[in-house]
Amino acid sequence: MAQVTFKGTPIHTNGELPAVGAKAPDFKLTGTDLKDVSLADFKGKKKILNIVPSLDTSVCATSTRRFNEAAGRLPNAVVLVVSSDLPFAAKRFCTTEGLQNVVPLSLMRGKNFAKDYGVLLEDGPLAGLTARAVVVLDENDKVVYRQLVPEIAQEPDYDKALAAVR
Secondary structure (H helix, E strand, O other): EEEEOOOOOOEEEEEOOOOOOOOOOOEEEEEOOEEEHHHHHHHEEEEEEEOOOOOOOOOHHHHHHHHHHEEEEOOOOEEEEOOOOOOHHHHHHHHHHHHOOEEEEEOOOOOHHHOOOOEEEEOOOOOOOEEEEEHHHHHHHEEEEEEEEEEOOOOOOOOHHHHHHO
């Protein structure tokens, strides 16, 4: 169990992020077309998992925009934005914002993702959503970088995440 804060108040996750060097847990998430998406769908690519509570918050929206901007310059890499939002809401957000370089994925049918990645918030006002985290995987789905953002209302370290992809 890890501890983060939400506006300064301590809250807990169900576990820890996968360790650097470990094989990333597979997942089944839902794409904006309502089809199941798994880690295997991005085989052979580097992956940035931008894990956010909801795209309806300003920090989640900002991190998605920032990674979208950087994604166009990353060779053989994909940015997956994982949130609790319904696929319809995620698609609307990306369309409205003009974001075409990220892949929004919903926990709608993939609740185990949050548990398997150790980001399920267990208490506090956001219990049931995910903590804010970034996990970078290499082409073989090995974890090369991870960050559990200590304060949910804070942005992740973009520079370190992007450096891990390069």
